[in-house]
Amino acid sequence: xxxxDGFVLPVPQAEWDEYxxxxxxxxxxxMEHGASSYVEAEADDVPDGEITSFPLAVKKEAGDKIxxxxxxxxxxxxxxxVMGKVMADPRMxxxxxxxxxYMRRLIYGGFKVFMER
Numbered sequence: 001x002x003x004x005d006g007f008v009l010p011v012p013q014a015e016w017d018e019y020x021x022x023x024x025x026x027x028x029x030x031m032e033h034g035a036s037s038y039v040e041a042e043a044d045d046v047p048d049g050e051i052t053s054f055p056l057a058v059k060k061e062a063g064d065k066i067x068x069x070x071x072x073x074x075x076x077x078x079x080x081x082v083m084g085k086v087m088a089d090p091r092m093x094x095x096x097x098x099x100x101x102y103m104r105r106l107i108y109g110g111f112k113v114f115m116e117r
Contacts, residue, residue, distance in 0.1 A: 002036070002113040003073045005083075008054055009106040010064035018100075023069070029092055033085040036072040043068065058105045079110065 011019045027038040043066035046054045054066050073079035086092060 001075065002116055003076045003079045004111045004113060005071045005073075005079065005108065006111060007067070007069045007106060007108045008058055009067050009069075010058040010060050010102055011067055012061070012102055013063045013065060015100060015102065016065060019067075025091060029086055029089050030071055030082065033089070034073075034078065034082045036074060038069075038071050040067060040069045042066075057107055064102075076110070076112065 023040050027040070030038045043054065046066055048055050054060075054068070058064075058066060060066060071079075073082060087096075
């Protein structure tokens with residue numbers, strides 16, 4: 001059954017172009033190493049909420065864009081194998097060593113798909 005890594009993060013407008021370049025590279029690397037799909041989506045209809053919401057969860061600041069992204073794999077085992085290759089890929093090292101401050105507000109996790117159509 002499909003396995004999904006999901007991510008929600010705020011990206012400051014001033015860093016948007018740089019973020020887009022970085023995820024273009026990331027998508028290339030993930031797909032080359034076997035991911036089934038790689039998606040980056042910019043918030044379009046995301047209300048603020050009072051108790052919980054995407055903006056509250058990532059501690060959205062003025063000028064931030066919220067991004068929802070996910071990578072799919074054939075299984076958890078497939079994800080672990082792909083992730084090992086991605087993390088070892090030298091093209092990913094500069095970004096891993098120089099993470100922008102807003103990445104501390106990233107929410108992520110791995111999910112076992114229990115229903116898919």
